[in-house]
Structures are given as structure tokens and as C-alpha cells.
Amino acid sequence: MQEKLDFDKMPVVDSIQHKTFGITYKNQTITGIGLYEQGLTKFPHDIISLQNLQTLQINNNQLESLPESIGELTNLVELYVRQNNLKSLPESIGDLSKLQVLELTSNELKYLPENITNLKNLKELTICGNNLTTLPESIGDLSELEVLNLYNNKLTSLPESIDNLKKLKELSVNKNCLTFLPDTIGNLRYLEMLELTFNNIEFLPESIGELSRLQKLFLNNNSLHNLPDNFKKLRSMYLLHLAYNNLTTFPESICKLKTLKLLNIAGNKLSSLPECISDLTKLNILDLKSNQLSELPNNIDKLTSLQILDLGNNKLKYLPEKICYIKTLQTLKLYGNELKDLPKNISKLKNLYYLDISDSDLQSFSHEVKEWLEEFDEKATLYIYSRGKSV
Structure with a gap:
């Protein structure tokens, strides 16, 4: 049975932050809900009736799933479901056509549904601290994505299609099981920050030198023996971490x-x-x-x-x-x-x-x-x- 909410008893707040319990209004319509640390085990079904909802923050609860009906929140722009027990996402997640921010850190996800790539307006996707072993090849269809954070999963590789993320500025794949990067990574011409710490990467592709806008590169705690000659082309770089690798010569x-x-x-x-x-x-x-x-x-x-x-x-x-x-x-x-x-x-x-x-x-x-x-x-x-x- 779905849990219910009494919206009349929820405090009105200026904005929905990560540690908020309350609602936001615009023109007498609820546009944001924060349900931080409320002990929820089921998704409150009443939320689905809020067709003008733009921001939903339901962090630090005990949700094991989201209902298929969440796809009816077609005006949703930001969805935060940090620190729950989600084991999978509903197929209807792909119906949230206006979604720009999806935050799923610290759950138990093992895979992403293929139709997550229907989120054509998504700008930020954060899935840290889950159990992902692969990404769908169609991840490259998220053409508006600017931030992709996959810290602390079990990924062994990145899909070749990642080069289709033409607007990507930040890519974080720290603490996974990567041993190499796809050659196509050099096509991420707008990338400014690349985090790859605590993996098992032994070499970098020559194409990394094509990341002409890259400013920050984190490669510490890998297995690098050397760097490709094209590394010298990273002329925008101002922060470089290469600590705890296997470099014998500078x-x-x-x-x-x-x-x-x-x-x-x-x-x-x-x-x-x-x-x-x-x-x-x-x-x-x-x-x-x-x-x-x-x-x-x-x-x-x-x-x-x-x-x-x-x-x-x-x-x-x-x-x-x-x-x-x-x-x-x-x-x-x-x-x-x-x-x-x-x-x-x-x-x-x-x-x-x-x-x-x-x-x-x-x-x-x-x-x-x-x-x-x-x-x-x-x-x-x-x-x-x-x-x-x-x-």
C-alpha cells in the first residue's frame, strides 16, 4: 500500500534542498517537495497528482522502488533519490521528458533501463555508490548531458558511444574497475574535468590529447607506466593528479x-x-x-x-x-x-x-x-x- 501525505501540514519553504522537509509554491501550485529522512518505505502515491511538480527530493529514506506512475510527473525537472534502497528504476523513468537533474547516489542499482536515454533534456546524471557493472550503449543518446558522475560502482569499461555526449563538461568514474578508456573519449571536446582515480588503468589512449578544454585531470591510484605523447596537447590543463601509479620516469x-x-x-x-x-x-x-x-x-x-x-x-x-x-x-x-x-x-x-x-x-x-x-x-x-x- 502506498504511503499518503497531508500537504496541508507540510511547511512552506523557499527552496527544496538536500536536507529539506517541506513544499514550495508558485502561483498557489505546489512546485517542489522535500521529504528528507522521513522513514518512507513506499513512494507516497499522492505526489503523482501534483502535475505541476518540478522538483522532488526524497533522500535518506528506505524506498526499494519507484512506481511506474512516476512517469506521469511530466513537468519534473529535478529528481533526487539519494540514500535509499532502490534496486531498479521503472521503465517509465524515460517519460520524464523535462528532467534535467537525476540524482541516485547510494542505492543498490545494478543496471540502468535502456529508456533512461529518452531523457533528452537531462543535464546532470549522478549514480554514485551503486552496483553498476555496465552502462547501456545508448547512454550516448543523452545529448544534453553536461555532468556524469559514476563514482564508486563496479564498471569495467565505458561504452564507445560515450563520444556522443558532445556537451559533457564533467565525467567522474572514480573508484570503479576500469582497465582502459575507449579511444572515442577524445571526442568529448567540451570536457573540462575528468576523474578516474582508484581504477586499474594501465595506459591512456592517444586520443586523450584531443581534449583541448580539459582543465582538471585526476588519475591517481591507477597502474599507469607512462603517458601518451599526445598528452602534451592538453594546453588548458591547470590541475593534474598522477599520484600512486607505476611511473618510473617523469x-x-x-x-x-x-x-x-x-x-x-x-x-x-x-x-x-x-x-x-x-x-x-x-x-x-x-x-x-x-x-x-x-x-x-x-x-x-x-x-x-x-x-x-x-x-x-x-x-x-x-x-x-x-x-x-x-x-x-x-x-x-x-x-x-x-x-x-x-x-x-x-x-x-x-x-x-x-x-x-x-x-x-x-x-x-x-x-x-x-x-x-x-x-x-x-x-x-x-x-x-x-x-x-x-x-
Whole structure:
């Protein structure tokens, strides 16, 4: 038996948010309903009579299904059914022709009905934390889609037809079981953000270089050994995460990404950095921790915008003097190395306020450096963390 609602007892609210219990009105007509955390086990049938309903938020309940009659809500623009127990979607979901936002995070969906691709006006589709193993090949028919979020499912591949999503700006497939990307992904010419963390991707297709508008790329925690040469064509990129892969050499194609502001390549197997890294003059944050670096390039001072440099857990014994000429440097992390000393001109780092030299053999440091460390440690706005021997 369907549960009923007494609309007269529901508070009127300005808008239906993710944590709202209430209704919104426009011209004396109910246009939005929020039923957050109401313990619902059945879909309230009374809702179907609200033919002018535009927004329905029914998050954090115990619904196991949606009724076929939901397709009668033909004016629905936004549908949120987060954190329920949905095991499938009704075929009639495809009748919601005006739907622009569909949010189904944290349910138990194993597949999507083919006719979900009838939602020709859909702009945002979020199905995080479900049990999807495949996507319908017809997913490419969602021609207006701008955001597709599939975080934390069991997808082993993406359909070739994904290239038909010509307006897609954000694609998130974090925490799935992907081992590769389709070549057609390079046709997503409007893509600005691509998230692929915590998969098993071993290589990227050359076509990825065609994503000329891509600004943010998350590839950490995969199995990448290298990057394709075409990677250098991603000239709009400003944020790149490659941490915890299997890179043994620094991909020089990265040096061509002149707009890069953040590069995280921690947790790989890098033993050196190329001289061309100095071309990344807009870089603000460089994370190289947990590699096998034994030295840094002498031209590292060319990183004239660098503010945060993390070199923790490497094999560094010395730093090049040139590092002292990165005037913008504010945070320098050197913990877990084999440092015998710091550069004698380290005092030139006037903007430095955080220095971590934990696990260094401070007794081997020069007298001048020790004095500077003592002064540095005494300044109220500056910090030094040393778990090794005292200065």
C-alpha cells in the first residue's frame, strides 16, 4: 500500500534542498517537495497528482522502488533519490521528458533501463555508490548531458558511444574497475574535468590529447607506466593528479603543459626529474613525495610561482643551491630523506613559513644552517618540525 501525505501540514519553504522537509509554491501550485529522512518505505502515491511538480527530493529514506506512475510527473525537472534502497528504476523513468537533474547516489542499482536515454533534456546524471557493472550503449543518446558522475560502482569499461555526449563538461568514474578508456573519449571536446582515480588503468589512449578544454585531470591510484605523447596537447590543463601509479620516469610531455598550477606525482618510482620541468613557470604546488629521487635539477629555481614543494620520503642527501632562489616558496617538506645539510643560502627563502626536515641527521648540518634553523624556529609565525636529533 502506498504511503499518503497531508500537504496541508507540510511547511512552506523557499527552496527544496538536500536536507529539506517541506513544499514550495508558485502561483498557489505546489512546485517542489522535500521529504528528507522521513522513514518512507513506499513512494507516497499522492505526489503523482501534483502535475505541476518540478522538483522532488526524497533522500535518506528506505524506498526499494519507484512506481511506474512516476512517469506521469511530466513537468519534473529535478529528481533526487539519494540514500535509499532502490534496486531498479521503472521503465517509465524515460517519460520524464523535462528532467534535467537525476540524482541516485547510494542505492543498490545494478543496471540502468535502456529508456533512461529518452531523457533528452537531462543535464546532470549522478549514480554514485551503486552496483553498476555496465552502462547501456545508448547512454550516448543523452545529448544534453553536461555532468556524469559514476563514482564508486563496479564498471569495467565505458561504452564507445560515450563520444556522443558532445556537451559533457564533467565525467567522474572514480573508484570503479576500469582497465582502459575507449579511444572515442577524445571526442568529448567540451570536457573540462575528468576523474578516474582508484581504477586499474594501465595506459591512456592517444586520443586523450584531443581534449583541448580539459582543465582538471585526476588519475591517481591507477597502474599507469607512462603517458601518451599526445598528452602534451592538453594546453588548458591547470590541475593534474598522477599520484600512486607505476611511473618510473617523469613524462616529459607534462613539461608542455604551460598552464599547470598543481602537479601531484607522489607515490611513483621516479629517480630523477628532467630539466624541462623548469618550463612549468605557473606551477604553485608540486607534490613529489614518496618517490626515489636522489637529486633535483639545478634549474629548479625557474619554477618562479612555486609556493608548496613536497619532497618527503625520497632519497635526497643535498638540495641544489638554486632552490634558495624560489622567492615564492612558502612550504618546503623534506621529511624522510637522507639530508646531510641544507643549502647555505636557505635564509634567502624570505617567504618560507613551514619547513619539515623530520628524520634528518641534524648533527651533520653546518653551523650556519643550524643557527638559521634556531632563528627560524623562534619566529612566532614560522614553524619547523624535526623529529630527528635536536638542532
